[in-house]
Amino acid sequence: MTIKVSVIGASGYVGGELLRILLTHRDVEIVNATSRQHAGEYVHKVHPNLKGMTNLKFSGEDAVAAAAKADVAFLxxxxxASVQVVPKLMETGVRIIDMSADYRLKDPGKYVEWYGYAHPYPDLLKKFVYGLPELHREELRGAKYVSAPGCMAASAIIGLAPLMKAFEATGPIVVDAKIGSSGAGGKPSPSTHFSERFGVIRPYKPAGHRHAAEIEQELSIVSGRDIKVAMSAHAVNIVRGILTTSHVFLTEAPTQQQLWKAYRDMYGSEPFVRFMMDRTGLYRYPDPKVVIGSNFADVGFAVESRLKRVIALSAIDNLIKGAAGSAVQSMNLMFGLDEREGLNVPAIHPV
Ligand SMILES: NC(=O)c1ccc[n+]([C@@H]2O[C@H](COP(=O)([O-])OP(=O)(O)OC[C@H]3O[C@@H](n4cnc5c(N)ncnc54)[C@H](OP(=O)(O)O)[C@@H]3O)[C@@H](O)[C@H]2O)c1
Structure with a gap:
C-alpha cells in the first residue's frame, strides 16, 4: 500500500519533523509540502538536515488544493489557523491529522475557558480522536480525523495515566513541565531571541497553561474521575525535549510493587514507552537527553511515603513523541500498518 500524504505548514518545526520521518516511511509518498513564504524553494533550504534525502520543493497551493491530491493531510x-481549514478539508474526503490545539478538546465550553474563544465548529469536535496511541489505540484504528496531543500534555499524560487509573488522588495533580526552545515553533519572537532565551530557567506559565485542559480531559477519561491539574511550565536551556515531574498525593502511600504493576499493566507491551528506573548508572530516571531524535517516551516514578506522595516522571522529544512521531504512529494505526513503521529508530546520544 502507498499512502499519499500532504504536509500543510511544512516549513515549520513540526512540518520538518513530519517530512523527516515520512521520507523513510516505506508505505508513504509525500505528494506535497506547503509553505506560503517558501513556495517554490527546495525543502532543504529550510530544513537543511533533509539535503540529499529529497528533491521536494515547497508548494504554494492552498490547503484544500494540496490535500485533495492526498489520502491523508497533516496540518x-x-x-x-487549522480551525478554519478543517471543515473545508472534510468536504474533500481526505483524512486529517491536525497538530494544533483546535480540535483536541471534546467540550466546546473548554475553548472559551482555556483559549478565550467560542469554537466556531463545536459539532466537529466529537469527530476527532485524541492522537495518543497509548490511550486511544482502538479508536485510532480506521479513524478518519485525529487531533495530535500538545507536547507537554503528551508527556504529562503518558507519565500519569497508569497512576491515575490505579489510584485515587486526594486533590489536584501538580504538573511541573520543562521544555526546550523548539516548543515555541520556528517563528522568532523577542522571548525566543538567542540573547534572551539562552541560559534561562524561565517560569513562563506558572499558572493556567492551556495544556492543562487536555491533560484533565484525558486523565479524567482514563481514571473515570474528574481530575484537576495544577500545571506550571518552564522554558529551559535546551533546544528539544520535555521533562514533566508530576506530584500526586494519595490517601495511602503505594508500595513499589503496586506502582510497578500499575505501569506494567498499562505499558508492558507499548512499543514506544520505556521504563527508566535503574538503581545504577547516569540515567536512573527519565531524562530528555536520551530520547532526543526518537519516538520514545521514558517514564519512571518515585515515592515519598512520609507525605503519601508519588512523583511521576516522563521525558519525550517535543517534536517527535510530542508531535510528529505520535502523529505518524496514529497514521499507521489509521491505515492498518505496523505502528512502528517509520519510527523504529533509536535516540541520538550524546546530544
Ligand atoms: N513545536 C512543538 O514542539 C509542537 C509540539 C506539538 C504541537 N505543536 C503544534 O504544531 C503546530 C505547528 O507548530 P510548529 O512548532 O511547527 O510551528 P511553526 O514552526 O511556527 O510552523 C508553522 C507553519 O505553519 C505555516 N503557517 C503559519 N501561519 C499560517 C497561516 N495563517 N495559514 C497557513 N499556514 C500558516 C508556516 O509556514 P508559512 O508561513 O511559510 O506558510 C509554518 O510552515 C502548532 O499548532 C503547534 O502548536 C508544536
Missing amino acids: ALPHK
Missing part, C-alpha cells in the same frame, strides 16, 4: 499550522 502543522498554528493554533487558530
Whole structure:
C-alpha cells in the first residue's frame, strides 16, 4: 500500500519533523509540502538536515488544493489557523491529522475557558480522536480525523495515566513541565531571541497553561474521575525535549510493587514507552537527553511515603513523541500498518 500524504505548514518545526520521518516511511509518498513564504524553494533550504534525502520543493497551493491530491493531510499550522481549514478539508474526503490545539478538546465550553474563544465548529469536535496511541489505540484504528496531543500534555499524560487509573488522588495533580526552545515553533519572537532565551530557567506559565485542559480531559477519561491539574511550565536551556515531574498525593502511600504493576499493566507491551528506573548508572530516571531524535517516551516514578506522595516522571522529544512521531504512529494505526513503521529508530546520544 502507498499512502499519499500532504504536509500543510511544512516549513515549520513540526512540518520538518513530519517530512523527516515520512521520507523513510516505506508505505508513504509525500505528494506535497506547503509553505506560503517558501513556495517554490527546495525543502532543504529550510530544513537543511533533509539535503540529499529529497528533491521536494515547497508548494504554494492552498490547503484544500494540496490535500485533495492526498489520502491523508497533516496540518502543522498554528493554533487558530487549522480551525478554519478543517471543515473545508472534510468536504474533500481526505483524512486529517491536525497538530494544533483546535480540535483536541471534546467540550466546546473548554475553548472559551482555556483559549478565550467560542469554537466556531463545536459539532466537529466529537469527530476527532485524541492522537495518543497509548490511550486511544482502538479508536485510532480506521479513524478518519485525529487531533495530535500538545507536547507537554503528551508527556504529562503518558507519565500519569497508569497512576491515575490505579489510584485515587486526594486533590489536584501538580504538573511541573520543562521544555526546550523548539516548543515555541520556528517563528522568532523577542522571548525566543538567542540573547534572551539562552541560559534561562524561565517560569513562563506558572499558572493556567492551556495544556492543562487536555491533560484533565484525558486523565479524567482514563481514571473515570474528574481530575484537576495544577500545571506550571518552564522554558529551559535546551533546544528539544520535555521533562514533566508530576506530584500526586494519595490517601495511602503505594508500595513499589503496586506502582510497578500499575505501569506494567498499562505499558508492558507499548512499543514506544520505556521504563527508566535503574538503581545504577547516569540515567536512573527519565531524562530528555536520551530520547532526543526518537519516538520514545521514558517514564519512571518515585515515592515519598512520609507525605503519601508519588512523583511521576516522563521525558519525550517535543517534536517527535510530542508531535510528529505520535502523529505518524496514529497514521499507521489509521491505515492498518505496523505502528512502528517509520519510527523504529533509536535516540541520538550524546546530544
Ligand atoms: N513545536 C512543538 O514542539 C509542537 C509540539 C506539538 C504541537 N505543536 C503544534 O504544531 C503546530 C505547528 O507548530 P510548529 O512548532 O511547527 O510551528 P511553526 O514552526 O511556527 O510552523 C508553522 C507553519 O505553519 C505555516 N503557517 C503559519 N501561519 C499560517 C497561516 N495563517 N495559514 C497557513 N499556514 C500558516 C508556516 O509556514 P508559512 O508561513 O511559510 O506558510 C509554518 O510552515 C502548532 O499548532 C503547534 O502548536 C508544536
